[in-house]
Amino acid sequence: MQILRSMRAAAFGALLMTTGCATGPTIRVDMDPSANLRSYKTFAFFEPVSTDDNKYTTLTSTRLKQSTRAQLERLGFVYIDEEEPDLRVNFYLKVVDKQALQSTGSNYYTYRGDRYGTWSGYPNVTTVDYREGTLIVELVDAKRKQLVWQGVAEGEIKEKALKNPGPALDRAVTKIFSNFPYEPE
Numbered sequence: 001m002q003i004l005r006s007m008r009a010a011a012f013g014a015l016l017m018t019t020g021c022a023t024g025p026t027i028r029v030d031m032d033p034s035a036n037l038r039s040y041k042t043f044a045f046f047e048p049v050s051t052d053d054n055k056y057t058t059l060t061s062t063r064l065k066q067s068t069r070a071q072l073e074r075l076g077f078v079y080i081d082e083e084e085p086d087l088r089v090n091f092y093l094k095v096v097d098k099q100a101l102q103s104t105g106s107n108y109y110t111y112r113g114d115r116y117g118t119w120s121g122y123p124n125v126t127t128v129d130y131r132e133g134t135l136i137v138e139l140v141d142a143k144r145k146q147l148v149w150q151g152v153a154e155g156e157i158k159e160k161a162l163k164n165p166g167p168a169l170d171r172a173v174t175k176i177f178s179n180f181p182y183e184p185e
Contacts, residue, residue: 025135025155025172029179035141035148037181042078043139044085051091063166064091067173068137075180085142092136095157102128131157135172151176 031037045068048054051061068089069079077087103125132155139149153172161168 024175025133025153027175027179028152028154029150029176029181030152031149031181032147037139037149040077040086040139040141040148042080042085043072043087043089044080044082044142046088046090046140049089049091051093060093060165060169061091063169064093064135064137064173065089067170068177071173071177071180075177075182087148088140088142090138090140092138093133095131095133098130098132100128100130102126131162133157135169135176137173137176149180151179 045065048057049061049065051064052058068091072089073079133153135153137151138147140146141148153176157168
C-alpha cells in the first residue's frame with residue numbers, strides 16, 4: 001500500500017516538473033506579406049525609441065539597440081546614422097506582475113476499499129507571484145511609414161534576469177531574430 005502511494009506521488013511530481021519548466025520566452029513573428037524584406041539594405045532607430053524616457057535614453061534602450069544592431073548586421077543590414085534609412089527600428093517593453101496557482105501534490109492519499117479501489121487526497125495549492133515580460137521589436141519601412149516585420153518575445157522573467165537584465169535582453173532579441181524569414185546573404 002505504501003509503495004503504491006509513493007509511486008503515485010512520484011509520478012505526479014514528475015508530471016509537474018515537466019509541465020512547469022520553461023525553456024525561454026515564447027516567440028512570435030509577423031510580417032507584411034506584401035513587403036520584400038530583401039529589398040531593404042539600411043536601418044536606423046527611431047529617436048526616441050518607445051523604451052526611452054522623454055528626457056534621456058534608458059539603459060534598456062541602449063541594450064536593446066546594441067542587441068538589435070548586432071542581429072540586423074548579422075543578417076546583412078547596414079546601420080546608418082542618417083535621415084533616410086530603408087528601415088526604422090522601434091521597441092516596446094512591458095513587464096507586469098502576475099499570480100498563478102500551483103499544485104504540489106497532495107497532503108495525503110487515502111485508499112477507499114470499495115469495489116473500484118478509489119484513491120482520494122487533498123492537493124497542496126499555493127499562490128506564486130511572478131513577473132511576465134513582453135518585448136516587441138518592430139521594423140518599419142521608413143519611406144512608407146508602415147510596419148513590415150514584428151517579433152514578439154513573451155515569458156516569465158526569472159530573478160536572475162531581474163538582477164542582470166543585459167544578458168536576458170540579448171537572449172530575447174537573439175531568439176526573436178532567429179525567426180527572421182531569411183538567412184544572411
